[in-house]
């Protein structure tokens with residue numbers, strides 16, 4: 001049996017757990033979550049999820065110290081601050097395949113230390129930016145191969161520009177097949193407490209450009225409305241306006257022709273089982289491979305820390321509280 005360790009069974013962790021019930025593999029799942037209420041909720045969802053795949057063994061634990069088995073696969077669904085310590089502990093448990101939630105690390109020194117550790121332990125890791133798994137974006141990536149991408153934009157309100165920037169940078173990198181970029185946070189006008197305690201959010205604009213293009217912009221305003229945003233992709237031949245919330249994409253051709261198609265982003269509870277099965281059978285998966293994701297995290301986390309430190313006190317960890 002493959003031993004899978006889920007660290008953190010909060011809002012997202014419990015969805016990873018729910019999905020694991022549908023893995024085709026006979027998993028032995030260890031869940032580590034310090035809060036009893038979160039453990040109970042995760043257990044309830046797991047029990048209530050129907051599945052016609054092989055039986056899974058699941059056990060719940062308060063802390064990583066309670067795990068005395070060699071672990072094969074880890075899913076780390078804890079908040080970003082503290083992830084490096086968890087990485088050290090799970091690597092010591094023998095884990096060779098790791099799925100890390102985004103934001104993977106919120107300090108550049110942590111990114112560097114984690115990169116050394118992953119290599120030292122000969123482990124494989126991926127960061128969960130799941131738009132890369134969506135058939136709609138996979139198809140769009142193929143379509144975009146035949147025309148030059150000029151610009152990416154995400155414009156909206158209340159969409160959590162600090163904690164979600166890495167999702168969009170990852171998507172742009174995936175679509176443009178590029179990883180080197182320059183970013184500016186000069187037009188971020190406000191840094192406000194996030195809804196999540198001890199974390200922050202950015203409002204205003206983030207601009208950037210990949211090496212020899214395309215350029216990109218994230219623009220997020222605060223308002224009394226719900227979360228709302230649209231992704232716009234401009235190429236030489238056409239423009240795509242993607243509304244993930246409504247689940248549609250408008251394609252506007254240069255000759256004025258228009259087409260609207262629908263799509264949906266699968267829930268995490270529909271994704272994790274497939275990722276685990278792929279890792280077990282092929283030692284790979286469709287998420288962003290660790291070193292590529294670190295190349296995408298580095299410029300953003302570095303600039304986000306500089307901005308944060310310019311308005312607050314510097315900290316020795318060089319940590320910007322985003323997750």
Ligand SMILES: NC(=O)c1ccc[n+]([C@@H]2O[C@H](COP(=O)([O-])OP(=O)(O)OC[C@H]3O[C@@H](n4cnc5c(N)ncnc54)[C@H](O)[C@@H]3O)[C@@H](O)[C@H]2O)c1
Pocket residue numbers: 007008009010011012013032033034035038063064077078079080082086101102103128129130163323
């Ligand atoms: N990939 C995505 O699309 C996506 C979506 C939502 C959230 N996230 C990310 O997932 C992470 C978790 O988000 P969430 O909304 O589930 O948060 P959450 O606060 O609901 O859950 C985090 C859980 O981790 C637990 N935890 C903290 N430290 C721990 C430790 N040392 N050992 C074991 N458990 C520990 C907490 O008790 C909590 O229950 C964040 O980094 C967030 O940004 C990613």
